[in-house]
Amino acid sequence: MTEQRDDIYAQQRERIERFSFDERVVRVFPDMIKRSVPGYATTIDMIGVLAARYAQPDTCLYDLGCSLGAATLAMAALTPTDKGTLVAVDNSPAMIEKARDLLRGQGLQDRVLLRQSDVARMDFEPTSVAVLNFTLQFIPLEQRDALIQRLADATREGGILVLSEKIRFEDAAENALQSEWHHAFKRNNGYSDLEISQKRSAIEEVLLPETLAVHEERLRRAGYREVRVWFRCFNFMSLVAVR
Ligand SMILES: Nc1ncnc2c1ncn2[C@@H]1O[C@H](C[S@+](CC[C@H]([NH3+])C(=O)[O-])CC(=O)[O-])[C@@H](O)[C@H]1O
């Protein structure tokens, strides 16, 4: 399949609408995320590695906010079929529709349960590996504590949550510098200043980054015993929290 280039914000727009995961975004999503999130491919590869290490039999392996199922594919490739049931969830109908085609193309339609659902409202079965790979950042702030608490409660002892997020820095100068580096990354990946600035307006009220300290504190409060940063690049990071 040829990947479609993301040119959604290339033309000057009169009005910038709130960013949403609609058909237009879905069509260019693999290109968009690769060119926008530093280290994205590494997070996907290591989710496979971590799933292989922490998956327990008779549990679910959750990919929450799965988009096109990249993390699910990585987990499926590295975990034996008897080590947990793969469950991939997203609330965007357009994402789910395309993810279903992609999973079928990989022969994984019977191995992966694909669900269209709001992860902040769903019930969790016992789990050993849960993944929120750049998803929590889109959940309303007031719903985040309860979601993480319900996930922690559903996680078996020794199980993990992989939490990847765009982060904010308390210190304004640090925040500005890290954002500037992120924009430099995007410019080097072929986005123009106009694209960068229009996309920034579109995601402003939709993607709400929190500080690393806020994430760590929430995870500890929910009952995760160990919380470790395993990856960081500019204002993007990924944590492993062990129950
Ligand atoms: N409340 C919600 N419930 C379910 N899904 C949601 C919700 N809010 C947003 N989403 C979904 O979360 C995904 C975020 S993208 C994740 C990348 C993927 N994890 C990947 O590893 O490729 C990250 C990004 O685009 O920066 C989208 O598919 C949304 O529809």
Ligand SMILES: O=C(O)C(=O)Cc1ccccc1
């Ligand atoms: O593009 C950006 O500036 C981001 O912060 C990441 C992103 C990636 C894909 C959808 C929305 C935000």
